[in-house]
Amino acid sequence: MLERLGLMPPQASTFAPQVDMLYVFLLMVTAFFSVLIAAFVIGFSIKYRRRSDSQRTPHIHGSTALEIAWSIIPLGIAMVMFFWGASMFVSLKRPPDDAMQVNVVGKQWMWKIQHLEGRREINELHVPVGRPVKLTLTSEDVIHSFYVPAFRIKQDAVPGRYTTVWFEATKPGSYHLFCAEYCGTMHSGMIGQIVVMDPADYQAWLTAEAPAPAGVAAGGESLVAAGRALFEKNGCVTCHQPGSVLGPMLAGIVGTSVTLQDGSTVKVDEDYLRESILTPQAKVVKGFAPVMPTFKGQLNEEQILQLIAYIKSLGATPSASGAADAQGKTGP
Numbered sequence: 001m002l003e004r005l006g007l008m009p010p011q012a013s014t015f016a017p018q019v020d021m022l023y024v025f026l027l028m029v030t031a032f033f034s035v036l037i038a039a040f041v042i043g044f045s046i047k048y049r050r051r052s053d054s055q056r057t058p059h060i061h062g063s064t065a066l067e068i069a070w071s072i073i074p075l076g077i078a079m080v081m082f083f084w085g086a087s088m089f090v091s092l093k094r095p096p097d098d099a100m101q102v103n104v105v106g107k108q109w110m111w112k113i114q115h116l117e118g119r120r121e122i123n124e125l126h127v128p129v130g131r132p133v134k135l136t137l138t139s140e141d142v143i144h145s146f147y148v149p150a151f152r153i154k155q156d157a158v159p160g161r162y163t164t165v166w167f168e169a170t171k172p173g174s175y176h177l178f179c180a181e182y183c184g185t186m187h188s189g190m191i192g193q194i195v196v197m198d199p200a201d202y203q204a205w206l207t208a209e210a211p212a213p214a215g216v217a218a219g220g221e222s223l224v225a226a227g228r229a230l231f232e233k234n235g236c237v238t239c240h241q242p243g244s245v246l247g248p249m250l251a252g253i254v255g256t257s258v259t260l261q262d263g264s265t266v267k268v269d270e271d272y273l274r275e276s277i278l279t280p281q282a283k284v285v286k287g288f289a290p291v292m293p294t295f296k297g298q299l300n301e302e303q304i305l306q307l308i309a310y311i312k313s314l315g316a317t318p319s320a321s322g323a324a325d326a327q328g329k330t331g332p
């Protein structure tokens, strides 16, 4: 009903009804106590008003039962809110393993989006209905925030690190995308749309030969293939190949833990790969000399994401190309 009155955005993701239910609960609790307390304030001010100048206020010594009651009841209500909200937060932060991966780079003042299969778009994100989609976000400059009211999701895109958010769209259609973090003069113009399509239409869209959006190199090449080209062009392959003593082998490394020179361990995830590309000396794997040059300023965020997609695609097998081709089609 609120949706039809224009008071609430449409519910178009699996999260939307859940978030709204919690929201309505908070609203009801707040309204209930506001009305109750206001009624008591007004009622008591009439009932206990001063009736004559000689009237004295009696001494009140308090009531333990009352004190306990008005501590326990709000505590119980607050705990319901906490566990309800926390369980939703946890599920929002944990994308399902089979989620489709999409990379999003915020930039003053646009959203640049790369699909794993190679299609790129600006200020538009096409997704299939009924499939979990995991977004990996970062920014080229300042903090932006990826906000889709119809999905009830909002996640900051922060320069220098990766953040993730996921959703599963439930209704085909076109929905607003906003930047929800003030990011400069054209912040209000940093808008776009999410296009939710039937899975078959999405597949057709994905493989269609599309003209590249203005300002973007023609797409078409999968992220893994683009990453492999960068891997070769930037000479990464020289040191990161079987038998090399200069750099660690990258096949199958993602998701494992590596031991560093000081004996500590670090989990190899997207953030560690990114750091190692831009600040190679920060966490050098034990047994290797800190000889890797930095690629800061030579690669943009989208290219770093392509490299990471390629490194993730490298299975434990030394035949990198076979694994890469398989991954490129099925996702991470």
Ligand code: CUA
Pocket (backbone or CB within 6 Å): 106, 109, 143, 144, 145, 179, 180, 181, 182, 183, 184, 187, 188, 190
């Ligand atoms: Cu980007 Cu506001």
